[in-house]
Amino acid sequence: MKNWIVVGIAFASCLLLPKAGTAEVQFEAATTPDGTVIVAQGDFANGQNFARFERLVQSSKATVVTFNSPGGNTFAAMEFGRLIRSLGLSTVQLRAAECASACALAFMGGVQRFADPGSIGVHRSSFSAEAGMDSRTAVSAIQSATADMITYMIDMGIDPGLLQVALKYDSDDMRYLSSSEMTQYRLTQITAALPRVPVPVPAPARRTEPDQASSVGMAGLVRHPRGQIELKSGPDEATQALARIKNGAPVQIIGDDNGWYVVRYSNLQGYAHHTWLMVEGFATREFDKKYIQIKSFLKYSDAASYVRNSPIKLKAFLATNGWYAISLAEPVSSSMAVDLIKELKAQRLVPDDAFATYGNNYVKLACCQ
Known part of the structure; x- marks a missing residue:
């Protein structure tokens, strides 16, 4: 039971507190040749009212929900998942969009569930000191929340x-699940009745920044919070490990496969995820420093507006997945990152799901000089 107390905060960046300064998840209906899909976009907020979603389902006769969400409040996400189940809706997640952290819990509500490999992200989060609880109260709260989460997952047919x-995976990292893992833990459960068709997601606005140049032919250095990576035999975390490569070791990028680099290391050729390598020519150049990432946007206009209206100095980077990552303007040493995040959260200057990252997938500065 002890392990469950620790992992009870795994899917949300702030398990017991509402997120500061973030908008509630919004809903939009989109029509496809196979029926109507509702796109849920944004952060799940504590105490959010989902009445509009329910009305939209009834008026549009939608049968499927898909997500563009980096997470949010765990309890709100579970409430939304239960509503999805009660309405008899299915959930579909494509890699072109994002469903990470607490969003994974909302996805579980689907009567039938389909997800592309690498489209659902999970990680471990730290318990926020902002709750103002003593240690005994905090442990009790985590135990209660963990029990709620395990009950929810069992109710949804998911293996806890x-x-x-x-x-x-620490809070400064994100683990995107492979197809085999989704099947193993019953996260995906689909029959032939649910069409595997492209699900519309809000399209990126026309960018004022050019798209990233190809990384093929570039050199890279291994840079991972755990100090090493496994060179994989395929573009999937579950594939065979060909070798273990320590931080700082050079590799050559010879291909790109939807979020995974094809790399050559010594006399081996294999795969390494975009977030595992510091790429020559990308935005991040200081090996031992991390960025404090606080937000991500699919549209350049949204990212630029957020940066320009922030009370603290921020930058937006075009990432390898096509999103715009918002971080503090300057990186800090790895040893300072954790304390800085705690201080900024305590002052409510950054959202509760802010995290430290090497920014290996930050291709170029998009906004603002």
Whole structure:
């Protein structure tokens, strides 16, 4: 039972507190040849009222929900998942969009569930000191929340063992699940009745910044919070490990496969995820420093507006997945990152799901000089 106490905060960046300064998840209906889909976009907020979503389902006769969400409040996400189940809706997640952290819990509500490999992200989060609880009260609260989460997952037909996967990845990292893992933990459960068709997601606005140049032919250095990576035999975390490569080791990028680099290391050729390598020519150039990422946007206009209206100095970087990552303007040493995040959260200057990252997937500065 002790392990469950720790992993009970795995899927949300702030388990017990509402997120500061973030908008509630919004809903939009989109028509496809196979029926109507509702896109849920944004952060799940504590105490959010989902009445508009329910009305939209009834008026549009939608049968499927898809997500563009980096997470949010765990309890709100579970409430939304239960509503999805009660309305008999299915959930579909494509890699072109994002469903990470607490969003994974909302996705579980689907009567039938389909997700592309690498489209659902989980990680371990730290318990926020902002709750103002003593240690005994905090442990009790985590136990209660963990029990709620495990009950929810069982009710949704999900193997709670999935929490243990999340436990292995710190809050400054994100674990995107492979197809085999989704099947193993019953996260995906689909029949032939649910069409595997492209699900519309809000399209990016026309960018004022050019798209990233190809990384093929570039050199890279291994840079991972755990100090090493496994060179994989395929573009999937579950594939065979060909070798273990320590931080700082050079590799050559010879291809790109939807979020994974094809790399050459020594006499081996294999795969390394975009977030594992510091790429020559990308925005991040200081090996031992991290960025404090606080937000991400699909549209350049949204990212630029957020940066320009922030009370603190921020930058937006075009990332390898096509999103715009918002971070503090300057990186800090790895040893300072954790304390800085705690201080900024305590002052409510950054959202509760802000995290430290090497920014390996930051291709170029998009906004603002």
